[in-house]
Amino acid sequence: MTREEFEERVRDAGKITVKDQELAGVDIIWEGEMRRRDMIEYLAGKMEGFVIYGDVRVWGNNYYRKPSIVAPVRYRDEWAVDDFTYLRGITDKDIKVPLTGPYTMAEWCFNECYGSKRELVIALAEAEREEVERLVRAGAGYIQIDEPAIPTRPEEIDIAEEGVEIVTGGSSAYFGIHICYGDYSKIFPGILDFPVDQLTLEFANKEFVDLEWMGEYSFADEDLGLGCIDVHTRRVEKVGDVKRAIGRALEKIDPRELYVNPDCGLKLLPRSIAFEKMRVMCQAAKELRDEL
Numbered sequence: 001m002t003r004e005e006f007e008e009r010v011r012d013a014g015k016i017t018v019k020d021q022e023l024a025g026v027d028i029i030w031e032g033e034m035r036r037r038d039m040i041e042y043l044a045g046k047m048e049g050f051v052i053y054g055d056v057r058v059w060g061n062n063y064y065r066k067p068s069i070v071a072p073v074r075y076r077d078e079w080a081v082d083d084f085t086y087l088r089g090i091t092d093k094d095i096k097v098p099l100t101g102p103y104t105m106a107e108w109c110f111n112e113c114y115g116s117k118r119e120l121v122i123a124l125a126e127a128e129r130e131e132v133e134r135l136v137r138a139g140a141g142y143i144q145i146d147e148p149a150i151p152t153r154p155e156e157i158d159i160a161e162e163g164v165e166i167v168t169g170g171s172s173a174y175f176g177i178h179i180c181y182g183d184y185s186k187i188f189p190g191i192l193d194f195p196v197d198q199l200t201l202e203f204a205n206k207e208f209v210d211l212e213w214m215g216e217y218s219f220a221d222e223d224l225g226l227g228c229i230d231v232h233t234r235r236v237e238k239v240g241d242v243k244r245a246i247g248r249a250l251e252k253i254d255p256r257e258l259y260v261n262p263d264c265g266l267k268l269l270p271r272s273i274a275f276e277k278m279r280v281m282c283q284a285a286k287e288l289r290d291e292l
């Protein structure tokens with residue numbers, strides 16, 4: 001396959017993903033990260049300072065090509081501007097651009113260059129800041145910083161916050177921070193001080209237990225992205241169950257400050273199941289909107 005043929009297939013796959021989301025009723029979409037084999041290797045490949053020695057096992061029989069930072073990190077190629085521009089041309093839906101956050105990049109790479117985690121996070125955040133500025137110039141209004149590593153080392157939350165401040169500071173975009181697979185009680189209330197507009201969290205996989213204690217906090221400065229679809233099971237949720245879960249969140253949070261989303265990306269599910277799950281989520285949200 002030539003490079004051109006490959007590029008055409010990537011675009012076709014993105015178009016299918018967009019159409020699926022439109023048909024399911026999703027309001028804010030992305031193209032499915034077609035170019036990203038994983039959330040670390042792809043961005044590492046766009047910056048100076050990284051090498052990849054080989055595969056590292058993450059869970060079960062899944063591996064990722066864990067990069068190592070061997071020289072100062074510098075921004076080199078654009079990360080997502082091209083995909084954003086392409087998407088803007090084929091859909092009228094709102095677009096959310098996901099970028100792996102600087103803390104998670106630092107935590108999930110080997111560090112053979114910087115003297116401290118903080119120095120590394122700052123260098124990565126400055127590179128990410130460059131991408132954010134380019135995205136905003138291209139018209140992007142909603143950027144999601146993916147930071148699943150934060151709850152794994154809650155003692156370093158200040159370093160993570162400093163990174164996010166550099167990425168978002170002074171930008172006109174709406175920023176979400178997405179954190180999945182962790183013990184949220186370890187990062188509250190500190191996470192509420194992060195300079196973002198939305199916390200996008202996982203709830204369905206934990207049967208919404210976190211809503212009980214999280215509702216005690218004021219979400220005055222942030223919207224909540226409620227993960228209400230479990231991406232770790234092929235069982236498709238029932239509309240009524242998802243409505244009840246969203247209803248529990250609405251007891252604590254103003255509907256104007258509540259977004260609904262899957263717990264995390266759907267990429268490990270078969271396409272037909274991912275579609276059904278999105279459709280159920282959107283139907284539940286629509287029915288609740290009508291009732292409100």
Ligand SMILES: [Zn+2]
Binds near residue numbers: 178
């Ligand atoms: Zn996630």
